[in-house]
Amino acid sequence: MLSLNGKWKVTHVPYCSPIDFILSPSFVPEGWLDAAVPEEIHRTLRNAGIIRGNVYGKTEEEELWIEQADWVYHKEFFVPAEETGRQVLLTFEGLDTFCDIYLNGILTGSHKNMHIPFQTDVKDLLHFGGRNVLVVRFYSPVRYVENRDDSEIFSITTSDRIFARKAQMNYSWDFCGRCVTVGIWKNVSLTAVDSVRISSHYLYTKLLEEDSALLHLNIDFSTPDYDTFSSYYVSVNIEKDGNPVCHISERAADCSVLEFSLEDPILWWPRPYGEPFLYDFILRLEKEGQILQELRQKFGIRRIAVLQEPVEDGLSFQFAVNGRRLFIRGANWVPLNTIYTDITDEDYEKAVRYACEGNLTMLRIWGGGIYESPRFFELCDEKGILVWNDFMFACGIYPRDEEFLENVALEAETVIKKYRNCTSLALWTGDNENGQAYGWAGRPYEFAEDPISCRILKKACETFDPNRFYLTTSPGSPCGDLKGGDNPESPYQGDSHLYIMSADPGIRSGRDYGRNYYKRILSYRPRFMSEFGFICFPEKDTFYHYNFRRLPLSRENELTEFLPFTREFMEKNDFDSAIYYSQVYNSMALKYWIEYFRSLKGICSGTLYWKFNDPAADCAKGGIFPSHMSVIDMFGQPKMTYYYTRRAYEDFLVCCTEKKDAFRIHACSELTEEIKGTLHITHMDFKGKVILEKSMACTASADSTTLLAEFPGCTFAVKDKYEEYFRIRFDTSGCEYENRYFFADICEINRLKLPPAGLRIRKASFEDGNIRLYLYTENFARSVRLRLSDRSAGFADNYFDMDADSEKIVCVIPDDKDGLEAAALIIDGINVSSILLPLASLLSV
Numbered sequence: 001m002l003s004l005n006g007k008w009k010v011t012h013v014p015y016c017s018p019i020d021f022i023l024s025p026s027f028v029p030e031g032w033l034d035a036a037v038p039e040e041i042h043r044t045l046r047n048a049g050i051i052r053g054n055v056y057g058k059t060e061e062e063e064l065w066i067e068q069a070d071w072v073y074h075k076e077f078f079v080p081a082e083e084t085g086r087q088v089l090l091t092f093e094g095l096d097t098f099c100d101i102y103l104n105g106i107l108t109g110s111h112k113n114m115h116i117p118f119q120t121d122v123k124d125l126l127h128f129g130g131r132n133v134l135v136v137r138f139y140s141p142v143r144y145v146e147n148r149d150d151s152e153i154f155s156i157t158t159s160d161r162i163f164a165r166k167a168q169m170n171y172s173w174d175f176c177g178r179c180v181t182v183g184i185w186k187n188v189s190l191t192a193v194d195s196v197r198i199s200s201h202y203l204y205t206k207l208l209e210e211d212s213a214l215l216h217l218n219i220d221f222s223t224p225d226y227d228t229f230s231s232y233y234v235s236v237n238i239e240k241d242g243n244p245v246c247h248i249s250e251r252a253a254d255c256s257v258l259e260f261s262l263e264d265p266i267l268w269w270p271r272p273y274g275e276p277f278l279y280d281f282i283l284r285l286e287k288e289g290q291i292l293q294e295l296r297q298k299f300g301i302r303r304i305a306v307l308q309e310p311v312e313d314g315l316s317f318q319f320a321v322n323g324r325r326l327f328i329r330g331a332n333w334v335p336l337n338t339i340y341t342d343i344t345d346e347d348y349e350k351a352v353r354y355a356c357e358g359n360l361t362m363l364r365i366w367g368g369g370i371y372e373s374p375r376f377f378e379l380c381d382e383k384g385i386l387v388w389n390d391f392m393f394a395c396g397i398y399p400r401d402e403e404f405l406e407n408v409a410l411e412a413e414t415v416i417k418k419y420r421n422c423t424s425l426a427l428w429t430g431d432n433e434n435g436q437a438y439g440w441a442g443r444p445y446e447f448a449e450d451p452i453s454c455r456i457l458k459k460a461c462e463t464f465d466p467n468r469f470y471l472t473t474s475p476g477s478p479c480g481d482l483k484g485g486d487n488p489e490s491p492y493q494g495d496s497h498l499y500i501m502s503a504d505p506g507i508r509s510g511r512d513y514g515r516n517y518y519k520r521i522l523s524y525r526p527r528f529m530s531e532f533g534f535i536c537f538p539e540k541d542t543f544y545h546y547n548f549r550r551l552p553l554s555r556e557n558e559l560t561e562f563l564p565f566t567r568e569f570m571e572k573n574d575f576d577s578a579i580y581y582s583q584v585y586n587s588m589a590l591k592y593w594i595e596y597f598r599s600l601k602g603i604c605s606g607t608l609y610w611k612f613n614d615p616a617a618d619c620a621k622g623g624i625f626p627s628h629m630s631v632i633d634m635f636g637q638p639k640m641t642y643y644y645t646r647r648a649y650e651d652f653l654v655c656c657t658e659k660k661d662a663f664r665i666h667a668c669s670e671l672t673e674e675i676k677g678t679l680h681i682t683h684m685d686f687k688g689k690v691i692l693e694k695s696m697a698c699t700a701s702a703d704s705t706t707l708l709a710e711f712p713g714c715t716f717a718v719k720d721k722y723e724e725y726f727r728i729r730f731d732t733s734g735c736e737y738e739n740r741y742f743f744a745d746i747c748e749i750n751r752l753k754l755p756p757a758g759l760r761i762r763k764a765s766f767e768d769g770n771i772r773l774y775l776y777t778e779n780f781a782r783s784v785r786l787r788l789s790d791r792s793a794g795f796a797d798n799y800f801d802m803d804a805d806s807e808k809i810v811c812v813i814p815d816d817k818d819g820l821e822a823a824a825l826i827i828d829g830i831n832v833s834s835i836l837l838p839l840a841s842l843l844s845v
Helices: 041-047 060-068 159-163 345-357 374-383 402-419 434-440 444-449 452-464 518-523 540-546 564-571 575-599 640-648 746-751
Strands: 006-013 033-037 070-079 087-092 098-103 106-112 118-121 130-138 188-193 197-209 212-222 232-240 243-251 257-263 279-287 290-299 304-307 318-321 328-333 362-365 386-390 425-429 469-471 500-502 514-517 529-531 606-609 652-659 662-669 675-685 690-700 705-712 724-732 736-742 759-767 770-777 781-788 793-795 800-802 806-814 824-829 832-838
Touching (some): 041 060, 087 098, 106 118, 197 290, 290 374, 304 469, 328 386, 362 606, 434 452, 518 575, 564 746, 575 606, 575 652, 675 705, 690 724, 770 781, 770 824, 781 832
Parallel strands (some): 328 362, 386 425, 529 606
Antiparallel strands (some): 087 118, 087 188, 098 106, 232 243, 652 662, 662 705, 781 800, 793 806
C-alpha cells in the first residue's frame, strides 16, 4: 500500500468555475496553501494565519466565505513500476463532501457523503514509474444544495444541512457555532490487488451456555473476474493472552459461514459489572501457504439484549448483558471538536478515561455528529463502556428522492459493516429526534412511513447486523400498538428525552423547550431516560481562555431565564460568580434527576444525561457560550457537574427524593449482595449544631432500590432554610455512604448563610507519585475545589461539601509527575479561604 497522506496543495475557486487549467499536465500550483492531509480546510487556514481559532466575539459571518467557495486539492506523487497489480485501488477514507476526483487530468469519480469512503480502480490511469497528479475539487456544500425543493423537508436549524450527508451540527447547534467543514478528512492510499480479498466479516456470540460459547463468523469475499476460490484457504485463530484457544482452517469456497465453540470462555462485561475481557481474533486468507491478508481485532464474548416486558402501565426498556439486567448509568457523547481532523487518539484516550472515572457504563453517540473513530470503539471495548450508536440524522425530516435514499442505503451498509464487530456496540438507533421532528412540523403521524429510519436503516440492520437491537428513533416508542406507541416521547415504553430546566417554580422560560420547573420530573416515570440536562458555563480556565478579552456576554438570558438571580452577575460582568452558580445549578439539578430515576429502578432502567462532553467550537449565533450542558467542557476540563454525577453514579447510593409533603430515603444498589447498616438522618446547621437526629437499622437489598425510610416534611422544624440542611449517612461494617439535602431550592441557593469554613490541611504527604491530603473544617465547607497549578490531575473527589467539625482524606493523582516541585496545590470554595500548598514542601520530605 502506498500512502498519499501528507503534503498537498489547496486553494479556493469560485463556485462551479472551470478548472481545466488546473487539470493540465503542465500545471504547477503557485500561491496555494500547504495542507497536511488528512486535514480539514479550517485547520489549514488557521495554520496559515488566515482565520482565527475558537475565540469569543468572533461572528458567524467572519468565516462564511469558506463554505461559499469551492476548494481544490492538488497532490503530486510517484508510483514505482513494480507496484502494479491486476487492480490498483485509490481509496479516500473520508471526503467532505460534494466533490469530483481527477487522476492525471481524468475524472475518476464523484462523491457525496462524508461518512463513507470513496474507492475506485485507477490502474489504467496511473503512470507507473513516473509523475502522477491527483486533484480533488470540492464544491461549496451550501451552494451545491441551495436550489433544492425544501417543501417536504423540515429542519430545526437551516435546511441546507438536511440535503447533505455531512455532520449536521456543523451547520450550527445550540452548543456550537456554524462551521461547515470541507476537505480530505481521512486517510488516502493506493493499494495493488492481485487476488481474492476478504471484504468484510461478522463475528458474534450466538449462544452462551454454562461452560461454553457458540460463535458465528460470516465472511464476505471480493472475487475479481480473473480469479477463483479454488486454491484459497481461510484460517481463524482465537488467542487468550497470546495462547491459542481455537484454530480453524477451511477452503475459502466452503467457509462463508463458520460456527465454532469455545469451552469455559471468559466473558466480556461492561464496567463495573466485571472484567471487559478481550480475546485476540486473527483472520487470514492464504494461498499455497502464503498469507495474502491478515485481519486482527480484539473480541469479547458477550450477549446483549434489550428487554421490553410488561411493567407498571407499560413496557420496560432494559439492557441485559450475559443475562444480567442492568441499570444503565451513562451520558451522551458528541464529537470532541467541530474540526474533526483536530481530534487525536490522545483526546479520545483522555475523554474515555474521564468516562470510566466518572462511573459511566454507557455512552450514546448522538446523531448530529460523526460516526466515531475506530480508536474510540477500541477504548470502549477495552474499558468496558457500552456504546449506543445513532445513525447520523438529527432533528429533521430528510429528502425522499431516489438518489438521496440510495446514498443513505450505501452509508448504512458501509457503517454497519465497519462497526458491527465492536464488542462494546450495544444497539443502533435510526436517528436523533426525527420522530419528534414530524410533530414539530405538524405532521406527527407520518414518521411511521419515514423511508430512512423505518425502512432503509431498519432493513440494513436486519441484513448486516441482525444480532443487535435496532431502535427506529430516539426518543422512540417501539411498540406502536401498545400504550404510548403513537408518541415517540411516551414515558410508557422505549426511551425518553425531556428538558424542563427552570430552577424557579415561579418562572417560565421563553424558550421552545425547558420552560417548566425542574422538580416537575417527580410526576414522570420513564422507562429509560436517554436525554436530559441543564445549562452551565465551562471551567474558569476554559471560560477565560475562550473569552480572553473578558467581553460582555451577548445573550445572558439563556442562563438568567432558568436561574434568575444570576442576572445581577451578568449585568456586572461578574463572570466568576456566574460560572460558579451556573455550575451549582447544573450539578444540583442533574444530581436531583439522576437520584430520582435511580429510585425508580424496576420501572426506569437507565439514564444518559445530556451531555458528557462539548466540542471545541465557536459560539452559536445568538448563543451565550459554546460549552454548556456538559460535564467535560470544550477544552477537556471536568466541571463541578462531573464530580456530582460521578457520585450520583456510584455503585451504591443513598439519596433523598420528595413525594408531596414527605421525604423518602432510598438505597440504590448495583451490588450483588445486600448491605446491612445503620441509617442516620441528621438535621443540622452550617456551624454543626444538631437540631434533630434519627437512627435506624436498615437492610439495602441487592441489585435494586430499597426504600429505607419515609417521614413527613414536618419532621424537621426548620427555622431558617438558608442555614439548615439534613445529612443522610448509611454506616455499614466496612463503609460509610453519605448525601445531603438542602432546604433551600436551587433558585435561592445563593442565599445560603454560610459562615467562613475554617478549612485547613491537617496533613499532606507524597506517596507513590500521588498527593494525599488530610482536610479538616470547623464549619460547613461548600463546594471545596482542588486543583494543581498549570497541570492536569485526577482527583479521588472534588467539588465536595464537608460538614462542620469533619475530616476528609483526598488523593490527588498528577497526570505528569515531572517538574512537580515547581507546582502548587490550590484549595478553595465558596466559603473557603484559598489555600496554596507548594509541592516542593512535600517532595523534600
